[in-house]
Amino acid sequence: MNVPPDTGRSWWLHDALADPSLDGEPAPALSTDTQADVVILGGGYTGMWTALHLKERDPGLDIVILEQDICGGGPSGRNGGFVNSWWSGLHHICEDFGDEATLRMCRMGEDSVHAIGAFCAANDIDAWFAADGDLGFATSTAQIGEWAHLVETAKRLGISDQFAVLTPEGSRQVVDSPVFHGGVKTTHGATVQPARLARGMRRVLQSKGVRIYEGSPVTRFGAGDPAIAETPGGSVRAGHAVIALNAWAAHWKRFRRAITVRGSYIVLTEPAPEKLKTIGWTDGSGLWDYRAALHYVRTTPDGRIAFGVGGMQPNLARHIGPRFAWDEPAVRTAIHDLHRMFPTFADVPLAAAWGGPIDVAGSHLPFFGTMGAASNVHYGLGYTGNGVGPAHLGGRILAARILGAADEALDLPIVDLDPMKFPPEPIKSPGAFVANAAIRRKDEFEDRGEEANPLVDFMARLPRRLGYNLGP
Numbered sequence: 001m002n003v004p005p006d007t008g009r010s011w012w013l014h015d016a017l018a019d020p021s022l023d024g025e026p027a028p029a030l031s032t033d034t035q036a037d038v039v040i041l042g043g044g045y046t047g048m049w050t051a052l053h054l055k056e057r058d059p060g061l062d063i064v065i066l067e068q069d070i071c072g073g074g075p076s077g078r079n080g081g082f083v084n085s086w087w088s089g090l091h092h093i094c095e096d097f098g099d100e101a102t103l104r105m106c107r108m109g110e111d112s113v114h115a116i117g118a119f120c121a122a123n124d125i126d127a128w129f130a131a132d133g134d135l136g137f138a139t140s141t142a143q144i145g146e147w148a149h150l151v152e153t154a155k156r157l158g159i160s161d162q163f164a165v166l167t168p169e170g171s172r173q174v175v176d177s178p179v180f181h182g183g184v185k186t187t188h189g190a191t192v193q194p195a196r197l198a199r200g201m202r203r204v205l206q207s208k209g210v211r212i213y214e215g216s217p218v219t220r221f222g223a224g225d226p227a228i229a230e231t232p233g234g235s236v237r238a239g240h241a242v243i244a245l246n247a248w249a250a251h252w253k254r255f256r257r258a259i260t261v262r263g264s265y266i267v268l269t270e271p272a273p274e275k276l277k278t279i280g281w282t283d284g285s286g287l288w289d290y291r292a293a294l295h296y297v298r299t300t301p302d303g304r305i306a307f308g309v310g311g312m313q314p315n316l317a318r319h320i321g322p323r324f325a326w327d328e329p330a331v332r333t334a335i336h337d338l339h340r341m342f343p344t345f346a347d348v349p350l351a352a353a354w355g356g357p358i359d360v361a362g363s364h365l366p367f368f369g370t371m372g373a374a375s376n377v378h379y380g381l382g383y384t385g386n387g388v389g390p391a392h393l394g395g396r397i398l399a400a401r402i403l404g405a406a407d408e409a410l411d412l413p414i415v416d417l418d419p420m421k422f423p424p425e426p427i428k429s430p431g432a433f434v435a436n437a438a439i440r441r442k443d444e445f446e447d448r449g450e451e452a453n454p455l456v457d458f459m460a461r462l463p464r465r466l467g468y469n470l471g472p
């Protein structure tokens, strides 16, 4: 396998760290006991957008961010860079929340996509933000028509014009791949260089006086007034705390049954702009397929393909270990699938590969709230691999909650939502592992034009039969 192993950072993050325009101040580890108005656990998008929204509304607030690694060292600097709202999952959300709330949620999510672009422009963050829309393709004959429910729902809601159905020939005219069998094109969605966004946010936060401590894992947390976050070098006492820990929150008793952890992995090619031109893919549109364990694929301005595979699980995922950052079987799968989708890239060298953990929620939707009615501890997680856009809205929700401010975002059904529970251990981890493996196997059968055997099919469909919005 000819791809350099990940050394703990994504290619995106190496690229962002090499750009002096994204540099902020050094952020050494916390080495004393201190106090703040708000302490935020986790320096990813959720934590950083919360701090930015707070500063926008109340510039005088004293905010501390505690990050175990560096800001953007986690999934916020490792992801595929698809900046989406929830439009492509419209039909599922309508089933849960009804039409009116779903439309509000999708529209507010879309506002966040535009707001992220505007934020980058206003702050001179060169994050390659490209609002060129989204393409969802069937990459096996079994996936043909998987968009029917979405298209019907859009028609019922009078928004059909937002989704253009592509025939097999039409899809190959947009981007030429031998495995494209039609799909849906939308104008929603953007792509971004995720780590450039994360590091740019960090720079802006520091310029607004937010105190960031990197290399500062929270090893103990006490909810109370004040909330106390302890790190090896010191502690923070604060009036409010925000848990913005993504998949790591699965280690907390409170969230153990609210999320399950999966992995997602990306391989990145060296630049081959002439090959992209040949297949007609010359803009910044993001592309994904209708597999249950989806592929998400985008390009870079210098002509690379970043090819992502979702729904991977290197182990029982009871702890987020190094295999979430680099897993050889997962990377092999990604390379195989990249070459299946784009055979002309088979001779293009690979520049890098990496992965990260995903906080899978049973409903496939994030949830935001406060621990107990009168508490000062707030949380936001469960993005299920779709947090780049939604974390902006999540930060807005959390900031409004902390400030007790009026905000229509607080009326969204993902606020104070009681998330669907996964079974307790020891059933949850092995159960999720087996179901996940079956989902992947079913996709692989279908990629080969075969039907999954009945046992694999049964196991792959089990999560959905049990009421989760997961799997086929």
Ligand SMILES: Cc1cc2nc3c(=O)[nH]c(=O)nc-3n(C[C@H](O)[C@H](O)[C@H](O)COP(=O)(O)OP(=O)(O)OC[C@H]3O[C@@H](n4cnc5c(N)ncnc54)[C@H](O)[C@@H]3O)c2cc1C
Binding pocket: 041, 042, 043, 044, 045, 046, 047, 066, 067, 068, 069, 070, 071, 072, 073, 074, 075, 076, 077, 078, 079, 080, 081, 082, 083, 084, 216, 217, 218, 219, 244, 245, 246, 247, 248, 263, 264, 265, 266, 296, 308, 354, 355, 356, 357, 358, 380, 381, 383, 384, 385, 386, 387, 388, 389, 390, 391
């Ligand atoms: C490979 C991959 C591809 C993805 N692709 C996409 C995509 O294209 N589009 C999309 O919308 N979403 C995508 N996602 C998901 C997206 O990255 C996340 O939903 C989003 O980054 C969530 O942001 P966050 O701030 O909540 O979490 P994170 O970015 O994970 O931030 C949480 C932070 O908490 C820190 N932390 C953990 N424990 C502690 C502790 N004890 N003390 C202090 N800090 C701690 C972590 O180091 C981490 O930096 C992808 C994810 C992965 C892994």
